[in-house]
Amino acid sequence: MLLTPLVSAFRRLRSEEHGAGLAAVIGLLAVSLLTTSLVASSVVSATEYTSVTRAGVQSQAAAEAGIAVARAGLLAGTCAANGNVYASAAGAVPKYVATIWLPSGSSWVRGCPSGLATQVRILSTGYAKAVGAAQANARNTTNAEIVLSSASVPTNIAATGPAVYAYNSSGFGGGGKLVSVDGSSASILISQGDVNCTGGASGQADIVVKNGNLTVSAGCLISGNAWASGTVTLPGGPSIGGNVVGNQLVISGGSKIGGNAWITTSASFDGGAEVTGNLTAASATFNGGKVGGNAQFTGAVTFTGGGPTLNGNLSAASLTTSNGGTVVKNAWIRGATSMTWGALIQGNLTTKSYSYPAYSNLVNGTVTIVPGGPTTSPYATNSAKPATPTVPDWYDFTYVAADWTGFATATMSGSNCTYAQLLAAVNSFAGQAGVVNALGCTNGIVIGGADKIAVNSDLAIFANKFDLGGGGGFTNTTPTKRLWLISPDTVKDTTPTCTQGDSSFSVNGGFTFATPGLTVMMYTPCKIVLTSSTKFNGQVFSGKAGIDGGAQLGYTAVGLPGVDLNTGLGTTTSSTEADRTIVSYRNVTVGN
Numbered sequence: 283m284l285l286t287p288l289v290s291a292f293r294r295l296r297s298e299e300h301g302a303g304l305a306a307v308i309g310l311l312a313v314s315l316l317t318t319s320l321v322a323s324s325v326v327s328a329t330e331y332t333s334v335t336r337a338g339v340q341s342q343a344a345a346e347a348g349i350a351v352a353r354a355g356l357l358a359g360t361c362a363a364n365g366n367v368y369a370s371a372a373g374a375v376p377k378y379v380a381t382i383w384l385p386s387g388s389s390w391v392r393g394c395p396s397g398l399a400t401q402v403r404i405l406s407t408g409y410a411k412a413v414g415a416a417q418a419n420a421r422n423t424t425n426a427e428i429v430l431s432s433a434s435v436p437t438n439i440a441a442t443g444p445a446v447y448a449y450n451s452s453g454f455g456g457g458g459k460l461v462s463v464d465g466s467s468a469s470i471l472i473s474q475g476d477v478n479c480t481g482g483a484s485g486q487a488d489i490v491v492k493n494g495n496l497t498v499s500a501g502c503l504i505s506g507n508a509w510a511s512g513t514v515t516l517p518g519g520p521s522i523g524g525n526v527v528g529n530q531l532v533i534s535g536g537s538k539i540g541g542n543a544w545i546t547t548s549a550s551f552d553g554g555a556e557v558t559g560n561l562t563a564a565s566a567t568f569n570g571g572k573v574g575g576n577a578q579f580t581g582a583v584t585f586t587g588g589g590p591t592l593n594g595n596l597s598a599a600s601l602t603t604s605n606g607g608t609v610v611k612n613a614w615i616r617g618a619t620s621m622t623w624g625a626l627i628q629g630n631l632t633t634k635s636y637s638y639p640a641y642s643n644l645v646n647g648t649v650t651i652v653p654g655g656p657t658t659s660p661y662a663t664n665s666a667k668p669a670t671p672t673v674p675d676w677y678d679f680t681y682v683a684a685d686w687t688g689f690a691t692a693t694m695s696g697s698n699c700t701y702a703q704l705l706a707a708v709n710s711f712a713g714q715a716g717v718v719n720a721l722g723c724t725n726g727i728v729i730g731g732a733d734k735i736a737v738n739s740d741l742a743i744f745a746n747k748f749d750l751g752g753g754g755g756f757t758n759t760t761p762t763k764r765l766w767l768i769s770p771d772t773v774k775d776t777t778p779t780c781t782q783g784d785s786s787f788s789v790n791g792g793f794t795f796a797t798p799g800l801t802v803m804m805y806t807p808c809k810i811v812l813t814s815s816t817k818f819n820g821q822v823f824s825g826k827a828g829i830d831g832g833a834q835l836g837y838t839a840v841g842l843p844g845v846d847l848n849t850g851l852g853t854t855t856s857s858t859e860a861d862r863t864i865v866s867y868r869n870v871t872v873g874n
Contacts, residue, residue: 337410338421340376342869344408345426348378352404353430356382356859361394379874380406398433401865407873425873430862437687439764443847444469445487445837448827449676449778451477451494458812458829460485461836463798463819467506468837471673476512479504479520485829487837488524492673498522498537507541509670516555527667531563533571542575544667551590560594560664568607578664585625595629595661612647614659632656674850676778676825677842679805680770681719681744685843689715689742695722701733704743708735715740721770726786729754729793737800742766746782748806751791758799764840765795765820769806776850778807778825787824790814790831803840823847 352368355361366382383390383403390403406426413422445460445468462468468487470477476494479502488506489496495512498504498520507524508514514528516537525541533539534552542559543549549563551571558574565581570588577583579598585607593610600617606624613619615633621644630647634655638644650656683691692707699720704727707718716739720727726747729735733754740763748767756765769787773779780786787806795802795818802820804810810824813831819838822829829835845852 334421337413338424340410340412341408341421341424342426344370344376344378344410345406345424345869346408348380348406348408349404349426349428351378352380352382352406353428356395356402357861359859366392366394375411376409378406378408380404381874395859398859398862401432402430402862404428404430405870405874423873425870426868427870428867429865431865433862437685437689437843439841439843440846440853441839441841442845443821443823443839443841444471445821445835446470446827446829447473447674447821447823447847448825449473450475450826451491451828457832458485459834460487460829461834462486463836463838466837466839469506469671471671473673473676477510488671490671490673496528507668525559525668526557527670533557542664553588562664562667576661576664578659578662589624595659596627597659597662601633612661614656614661616655616659672849674848675776676771676807677823677845677847677850677852678771678774678776678779678807679768679842679845680772681717681721681768682844683717686717686742689717689740691717691719693722694718694720697724699723699725699727701729704729705735708737708741711739711741713739717742718744720745725749730791737763737765737796740764742768744768744770746770747786748788750789750793753792753794755794756796756800756802758796760799762799762801765800765802766840766842767802767804769808771807780806780808780825782808784809784826789816795819797836801838801840803842805842821847 348368355364355368361382368380370377381392382394383405384393384395385401395402408424408426410422451472460468460470468485470487470489472491472494474493476497477489477491478497478499480500484503486505489504489508491510491512493511495515496508496510497515499517500520502520505523508522508526510528512528513530513532514526516522516533518535519537521538521540523540526539526543529546531543531545531549533555536554539557543557543561545563547564549561549566551566551568553570555570556572556574560575561573561577563579565579565583567584567586568590569586570590572591574593576594577592577596582600582602583596583598585603587605589606591608591610595611596609596613598615601613601615601619603621603625605622609627612629613627613631618635619631619633621638623639623642625644627645630650631645632650632652634652636649636651690711692710694703694707704718708716721744723745726749727743727745728749730752731754734757736757736759738758738760743766746769748769769782771779786808787810790813792814793816797817797819800819802818803823805823807825809826810822811828811830812833812835815832817834819836820840821837822835841847
């Protein structure tokens with residue numbers, strides 16, 4: 283009896299334990315199902331996020347590529363040819379379509395800019411290569427918009443022209459010096475009138491006298507070439523280092539031409555004068571002198587005395603000697619040869635006829651007589667004369683604001699414009715290139731005493747008069763800048779019209795220009811004479827010009843806007859596009 287209740291109790295306990303285990307298993311199963319669901323949901327969300335991010339990056343990059351291509355097309359001028367649409371190549375992925383728009387009232391219309399006066403809008407739609415997973419397609423395309431500013435192209439001033447241009451010359455001399463700063467060929471171009479280089483003046487330059495004579499005297503040294511439409515005269519010691527081209531040559535004393543000479547009519551030698559190279563002329567008279575190369579003439583050659591020497595071959599229509607003279611090589615005379623005691627041809631002589639003193643031997647080589655006259659000389663091998671450099675017409679330059687695009691402006695006026703006003707005008711540019719219009723100043727621009735103007739950006743000053751002297755000057759502490767000092771010529775007739783008088787542009791009395799900090803262009807239809815040790819780098823373009831009194835001009839081309847000073851012709855610069863600045867850059871909801 284006692285065991286029966288115990289057995290029943292054990293059975294009841296076993297049944298209760300079996301129910302509790304089942305509940306635990308069911309609980310664990312529920313937790314596992316929930317965890318699996320959460321993991322699956324997380325994986326799906328991550329996949330969608332990754333794909334939409336990838337699509338967004340691709341479509342954004344494609345849209346920006348479209349903008350870059352469209353901007354490049356604007357600069358290249360291909361907008362109209364492309365129908366204001368720029369699209370990626372067929373089949374390219376990611377891809378883009380970009381269109382060009384112009385302002386129309388408060389909205390935009392499709393089109394290409396015809397100039398720089400208006401803004402431009404570029405709308406670009408980029409398409410992703412791999413679209414977003416499932417319904418995550420919001421970033422499959424991106425619409426980017428950029429608005430570009432209107433623009434102006436800064437004036438591009440070509441550095442053209444000679445070192446000195448003078449429509450009429452007042453002389454290049456008095457100790458003045460012209461040198462090349464950067465190794466380029468410096469030139470002095472004179473359109474009208476005679477040029478007289480005197481007083482020890484020297485220059486590493488070519489001189490061209492379009493309509494006049496050139497005299498190089500009193501110690502003047504021109505190291506370059508010389509051209510003159512009239513007579514080139516070198517009396518008593520001066521030299522020209524290069525070639526000479528002229529209508530006539532008169533050279534005497536110890537004067538020397540370092541290169542060749544081409545003379546249209548006659549050449550006259552006296553004393554120790556010398557042409558180092560070849561001489562080509564119509565005729566020549568030698569009373570002394572020397573030719574280092576071949577001497578070639580279409581007409582007569584006469585040795586009048588002084589023992590001239592021709593170191594090369596001689597070709598001429600006739601030869602007459604008296605009181606000496608030597609041809610070191612051969613002579614080919616198409617007409618008569620008449621020689622006297624003291625003369626000598628060291629090589630052969632070929633001539634139509636030959637007369638000489640009895641019992642003399644004046645030809646070391648063979649004498650060949652051609653009764654009908656010899657044909658063209660085999661020694662007539664001198665090169666043709668070089669072309670004369672262009673001396674352009676005068677260019678009438680005046681103040682036009684549009685010529686100085688990109689320059690700030692300041693205006694001065696009054697009966698007595700002061701240094702303080704000019705200084706304030708220049709300082710107002712605050713480092714930007716600027717133009718001072720002082721044409722309203724009755725007395726022009728006056729800088730003297732200890733007045734100094736700092737030029738730390740490109741600067742142009744327009745005035746009817748310039749009086750620069752004393753201890754005044756233009757200074758510079760930055761890399762080289764350009765300075766234009768301009769008295770305009772308002773009469774458009776290709777000749778200088780000087781209304782202010784030849785003393786209206788004066789640079790003297792120790793006035794200084796920072797070198798090498800400045801390059802200077804001086805322009806006036808009147809006269810510029812650089813005196814009193816004036817020294818600057820740049821150019822002079824004037825109605826009349828002279829460099830003397832110890833002045834020195836270091837040639838560096840500066841130029842004027844809108845004109846090629848090498849030809850005297852105006853230039854037109856037109857631009858329909860420039861690299862505009864960005865006004866806004868954003869993504870938008872509506873695209874192409």
